[in-house]
């Protein structure tokens with residue numbers, strides 16, 4: 001014990017006179033933070049978005065918009081939020097100076113309407129993925145952001161997830177050589193009796209099927225890793241089990257292949273009929289390959305790096321849970337400075353256009369659709 005004390009004293013002596021380390025400007029005091037209203041207090045809002053404000057440094061919650069006043073007040077008591085709105089008086093957020101940004105966490109079929117109303121109320125909007133039901137809706141959302149001079153982002157959290165950001169940087173640095181092939185597989189087994197899955201199986205609220213909800217992670221993440229390249233054509237085939245009563249309105253699964261301008265393919269599959277939940281991305285280069293499995297989860301993403309002649313290495317490059325606060329603070333920063341968010345409305349529109357092209361191809365039996 002005496003030896004340990006002596007060594008601790010020695011360390012303290014050495015540390016004397018240290019310069020100021022760390023960034024005293026962060027985290028910001030509550031009064032300076034960007035203030036957020038959360039719209040739709042469902043599974044994801046309660047389970048991930050609200051806890052994400054805990055470690056945020058520039059963002060705090062000030063208001064809840066919900067159809068369930070009792071639930072909103074309970075959550076308000078837990079998080080120190082005391083401004084409440086319903087969907088009926090939602091437009092009056094325009095008069096609320098304590099709201100800068102609105103986070104839309106509603107079913108997809110409601111994204112466009114509630115985003116546009118918030119933009120018209122003078123608020124910046126971060127909208128959950130997928131951006132909306134159709135590309136026409138996405139275009140209207142982008143036009144409303146421009147007309148009201150507000151920022152519009154789509155909540156593609158993977159762009160803020162440290163393991164995926166690390167892989168993007170390694171690919172950009174040439175660590176696996178030239179890209180030759182990318183593939184992403186994402187799916188789970190939809191339970192029509194569970195309310196959050198029930199609306200996903202209805203076209204009016206889900207917008208589309210598995211590709212809209214879960215396949216979009218693969219599509220968006222694959223393209224995130226290929227900055228500077230561009231999709232030129234797409235083919236797709238549905239893979240919905242015959243006679244499955246869950247899939248009368250939307251597809252249960254789809255496989256696709258996108259041709260990139262630089263001459264390789266991005267393949268993907270998406271399903272509402274797989275168990276257990278699967279989230280896997282693979283990047284094949286001329287000099288090596290990277291697999292992430294799982295790739296786009298909330299807590300547990302992992303990297304496997306392989307290069308000819310070296311032993312494969314499996315590792316974790318950061319804490320996945322950090323993505324939620326990083327995304328909130330990133331959008332707060334965009335709202336303050338007027339700069340584009342890392343995942344702007346235009347990216348959401350690009351993805352919905354691609355998925356619409358997949359549906360066109362699959363409807364025509366897998367025909368090539370030029371983009």
Ligand code: NDP
Pocket residue numbers: 039040041042043044045065066067068104105106107108110128129130155157195196197199205213
């Ligand atoms: P839930 O069904 O759990 O929550 C949706 C909430 O929206 C409801 O709780 C309700 O909140 C409100 N709502 C308003 N009108 C309706 C309606 N007609 N039917 C159903 N709900 C309604 O869904 P999720 O939380 O799973 O998904 C919400 C959004 O978040 C979707 O856009 C989804 O794609 C996205 N999401 C994103 C994830 C990500 O990782 N980025 C993960 C999961 C979902 P209230 O009772 O307060 O009115």
